Amino acid sequence: MSDYNAEDVRNIALVGHAGAGKTTLVEALLAATGVIPAPGSINKGTTVCDYDPMEKEQLHSLDAAITSFTAHGKHVNLIDTPGYPDFLGRAISVLPAVETAAMVINAQSGIEPMTLRMMKAADNRNLCRLIIVNQIDSPEANLAELTEQIRETFGPECLPINLPADGAQRVVDCFFDPTGGDTDFSSVEESHARIIDQVVEVDENLMEVYLEQGQDLKPEQLHDPFEAALREAHLIPICYCSATTGVGIPELIEIISRLMPNPAEGNPPPFLKGEGADMAPVMVSPDPTKHAIAHVFKIINDPFRGKLGIFRIHQGRVTAQTQLYVGDARKPFKVNHLFRLHGTELIEVPEGVPGDILAVSRVDDIHFDAVLHDSHDEDHFHLSSMECPVPLFGLAIHPTKRGDEQKLTDALHKLESEDPCFHVEHNAAANETVMRGLGELHLRVLLRRLSEQYHVDVETHPPSIPYRETITAKADGHHRHKKQTGGAGQFGEVYLRVEPMERGGGFEFIDATVGGVIPNNFIPSIEKGVRQVLDEGAIAGYPMHDIRVTVYDGKYHPVDSKDIAFATAGRKAFIDAVEKARPVLLEPIVKIRITAQGSAMGDLAGDLSSRRGRINGSDSKSRGRIVIEGEVPLAELDGYDARLKALTGGEGTYSIELSHYDTVPGNIQKQLADAYQRADD
Numbered sequence: 250m251s252d253y254n255a256e257d258v259r260n261i262a263l264v265g266h267a268g269a270g271k272t273t274l275v276e277a278l279l280a281a282t283g284v285i286p287a288p289g290s291i292n293k294g295t296t297v298c299d300y301d302p303m304e305k306e307q308l309h310s311l312d313a314a315i316t317s318f319t320a321h322g323k324h325v326n327l328i329d330t331p332g333y334p335d336f337l338g339r340a341i342s343v344l345p346a347v348e349t350a351a352m353v354i355n356a357q358s359g360i361e362p363m364t365l366r367m368m369k370a371a372d373n374r375n376l377c378r379l380i381i382v383n384q385i386d387s388p389e390a391n392l393a394e395l396t397e398q399i400r401e402t403f404g405p406e407c408l409p410i411n412l413p414a415d416g417a418q419r420v421v422d423c424f425f426d427p428t429g430g431d432t433d434f435s436s437v438e439e440s441h442a443r444i445i446d447q448v449v450e451v452d453e454n455l456m457e458v459y460l461e462q463g464q465d466l467k468p469e470q471l472h473d474p475f476e477a478a479l480r481e482a483h484l485i486p487i488c489y490c491s492a493t494t495g496v497g498i499p500e501l502i503e504i505i506s507r508l509m510p511n512p513a514e515g516n517p518p519p520f521l522k523g524e525g526a527d528m529a530p531v532m533v534s535p536d537p538t539k540h541a542i543a544h545v546f547k548i549i550n551d552p553f554r555g556k557l558g559i560f561r562i563h564q565g566r567v568t569a570q571t572q573l574y575v576g577d578a579r580k581p582f583k584v585n586h587l588f589r590l591h592g593t594e595l596i597e598v599p600e601g602v603p604g605d606i607l608a609v610s611r612v613d614d615i616h617f618d619a620v621l622h623d624s625h626d627e628d629h630f631h632l633s634s635m636e637c638p639v640p641l642f643g644l645a646i647h648p649t650k651r652g653d654e655q656k657l658t659d660a661l662h663k664l665e666s667e668d669p670c671f672h673v674e675h676n677a678a679a680n681e682t683v684m685r686g687l688g689e690l691h692l693r694v695l696l697r698r699l700s701e702q703y704h705v706d707v708e709t710h711p712p713s714i715p716y717r718e719t720i721t722a723k724a725d726g727h728h729r730h731k732k733q734t735g736g737a738g739q740f741g742e743v744y745l746r747v748e749p750m751e752r753g754g755g756f757e758f759i760d761a762t763v764g765g766v767i768p769n770n771f772i773p774s775i776e777k778g779v780r781q782v783l784d785e786g787a788i789a790g791y792p793m794h795d796i797r798v799t800v801y802d803g804k805y806h807p808v809d810s811k812d813i814a815f816a817t818a819g820r821k822a823f824i825d826a827v828e829k830a831r832p833v834l835l836e837p838i839v840k841i842r843i844t845a846q847g848s849a850m851g852d853l854a855g856d857l858s859s860r861r862g863r864i865n866g867s868d869s870k871s872r873g874r875i876v877i878e879g880e881v882p883l884a885e886l887d888g889y890d891a892r893l894k895a896l897t898g899g900e901g902t903y904s905i906e907l908s909h910y911d912t913v914p915g916n917i918q919k920q921l922a923d924a925y926q927r928a929d930d
């Protein structure tokens with residue numbers, strides 16, 4: 250038996266920019282609740298969550314880590330997440346496991362890029378949000394100003410639930426018992442009234458009582474509307490603390506255990522059932538008596554313990570005896586050993602209740618984003634997918650040692666399974682294996698893992714750009730495929746038309762033949778032939794996009810028509826059409842966001858325009874810093890990291906995300922086409 254129920258569970262993801270103090274905050278929370286004897290330190294490499302050797306060396310979290318504590322009778326699961334934009338994927342991917350995203354903001358540096366991205370990601374996911382302003386002990390912090398900035402950036406629903414006092418030596422509660430006296434800025438009474446006002450707005454009946462009775466509402470009366478206000482993003486409480494001095498930590502523990510939603514109080518997880526047009530939302534409920542449904546939000550490939558699948562139970566119970574299916578698999582596995590996580594430690598537990606975050610080990614078929622369940626009829630059951638940024642930073646790699654190819658493929662596959670923003674692709678045009686991630690640091694860390702954990706050393710070079718091809722005009726194509734070899738012949742004839750679609754339109758295949766000129770069963774063969782060319786492209790070996798193909802006429806032969814004949818006819822008719830349809834190459838254009846000292850602005854702008862880029866705007870931040878936003882072709886960003894460092898004395902940083910695809914200039918298209926020679930038959 251578990252010693253707590255689903256109602257007692259609180260699931261909190263600590264998110265936010267690197268250096269905000271998330272990992273240190275976990276130490277403070279664990280020490281204050283007696284889980285660990287004393288807080289560990291980032292600098293000494295003694296924290297629960299940054300347990301990995303590379304994290305200790307870098308002094309930064311590189312991956313999400315999980316632990317838990319008990320306070321006020323509640324079982325609180327904490328997920329610490331990495332704060333560098335490069336590891337965004339590993340932070341975003343834990344969100345389906347929690348009801349609450351706690352945004353940790355560094356009181357000194359204020360709102361940073363990951364603060365913005367994670368606030369949005371949590372909002373997209375309909376999570377309840379809490380803002381924790383940490384490092385209030387910092388002498389440079391201006392808490393009044395920061396609080397205003399938070400409200401300006403994230404809305405007036407962000408309201409202090411406590412306030413720092415005595416020069417950040419303590420914090421004063423503004424919700425449960427607003428009698429704590431003077432504070433460093435703002436007033437307790439006023440903050441109390443603002444929260445109550447905000448909370449009662451979600452409950453008409455309570456609003457009436459409130460208007461009659463004035464402010465005499467008890468915290469118990471406010472509990473449900475408070476949860477509703479969190480759920481509806483009508484309230485985002487702000488609290489203050491210092492993870493190193495411990496100020497505000499007991500108050501934070503109280504807020505988490507008494508006010509943050511339990512699994513039944515958060516927004517229901519967005520489960521879907523079915524495929525394609527039949528896909529429909531399904532409700533799962535944190536009811537321990539229903540059958541089990543869990544979602545795997547994290548995979549860790551451990552050299553000693555094998556593969557760990559970390560999952561959140563959304564419905565039902567899981568015990569060591571439970572037989573779980575992975576998605577649509579026909580054969581279940583027996584759980585056998587069930588673990589709770591405490592950093593790198595695994596603690597065996599007899600059972601998990603709804604809301605629990607647990608792990609199973611050594612289940613080969615388990616994969617990231619898999620749904621685990623214990624019933625046969627949960628086919629095509631899944632959680633609506635996370636919006637992860639497209640990984641654009643690429644490195645082409647090949648093993649240093651010959652014969653290591655398979656080892657490399659296996660290792661890359663494992664790394665891919667741990668990180669939704671890491672992809673490996675094989676670029677057929679250039680015959681290269683390309684790893685793609687969110688930034689140079691991201692890839693550097695993964696290369697080290699390849700070498701240290703999987704003992705594969707690789708050589709790297711800049712990859713080819715993921716160009717695309719498309720057409721810019723309508724055209725007709727025709728091919729008659731006829732072959733007579735011995736007795737059996739091949740025959741198929743296809744007329745088709747190609748036309749450009751809107752950017753992002755993908756590919757559409759329409760059968761507009763009438764009167765059975767081509768029997769129905771051959772239409773898929775024609776599509777198959779067309780799709781072969783789509784992958785190979787028509788100009789320079791890149792996949793074709795945004796193209797509609799309509800087959801409108803053809804001929805068949807009752808004996809000699811075969812799938813292969815129509816596949817060939819389809820392919821060649823398509824090539825014929827595309828060649829006449831003014832094909833062009835498209836290149837990825839990225840949005841770039843550079844943070845640097847304002848004095849570097851001129852140099853950065855000049856450099857960007859020499860890369861066919863342009864600046865769309867810039868924004869001044871505190872302490873002379875600016876954020877520049879612009880657009881630039883990905884192909885021009887070779888070596889940008891080094892250039893940026895050179896132009897900014899080593900301190901500038903940047904991030905990119907895909908904006909759109911655009912036509913490449915004619916001279917570049919010609920170069921690429923010349924370099925490529927299609928192996929035509």
Ligand SMILES: Nc1nc2c(ncn2[C@@H]2O[C@H](COP(=O)(O)OP(=O)(O)O)[C@@H](O)[C@H]2O)c(=O)[nH]1
Binds near residue numbers: 265309490
């Ligand atoms: N002064 C002060 N320093 C802190 C506080 N919290 C964390 N730090 C320091 O800030 C640095 C980054 O902390 P860390 O927990 O790694 O931040 P994370 O990237 O958000 O996990 C470390 O050197 C911590 O010792 C705090 O409340 N006050």
Ligand SMILES: [Mg+2]
Binds near residue numbers: 272329331332
């Ligand atoms: Mg950290």
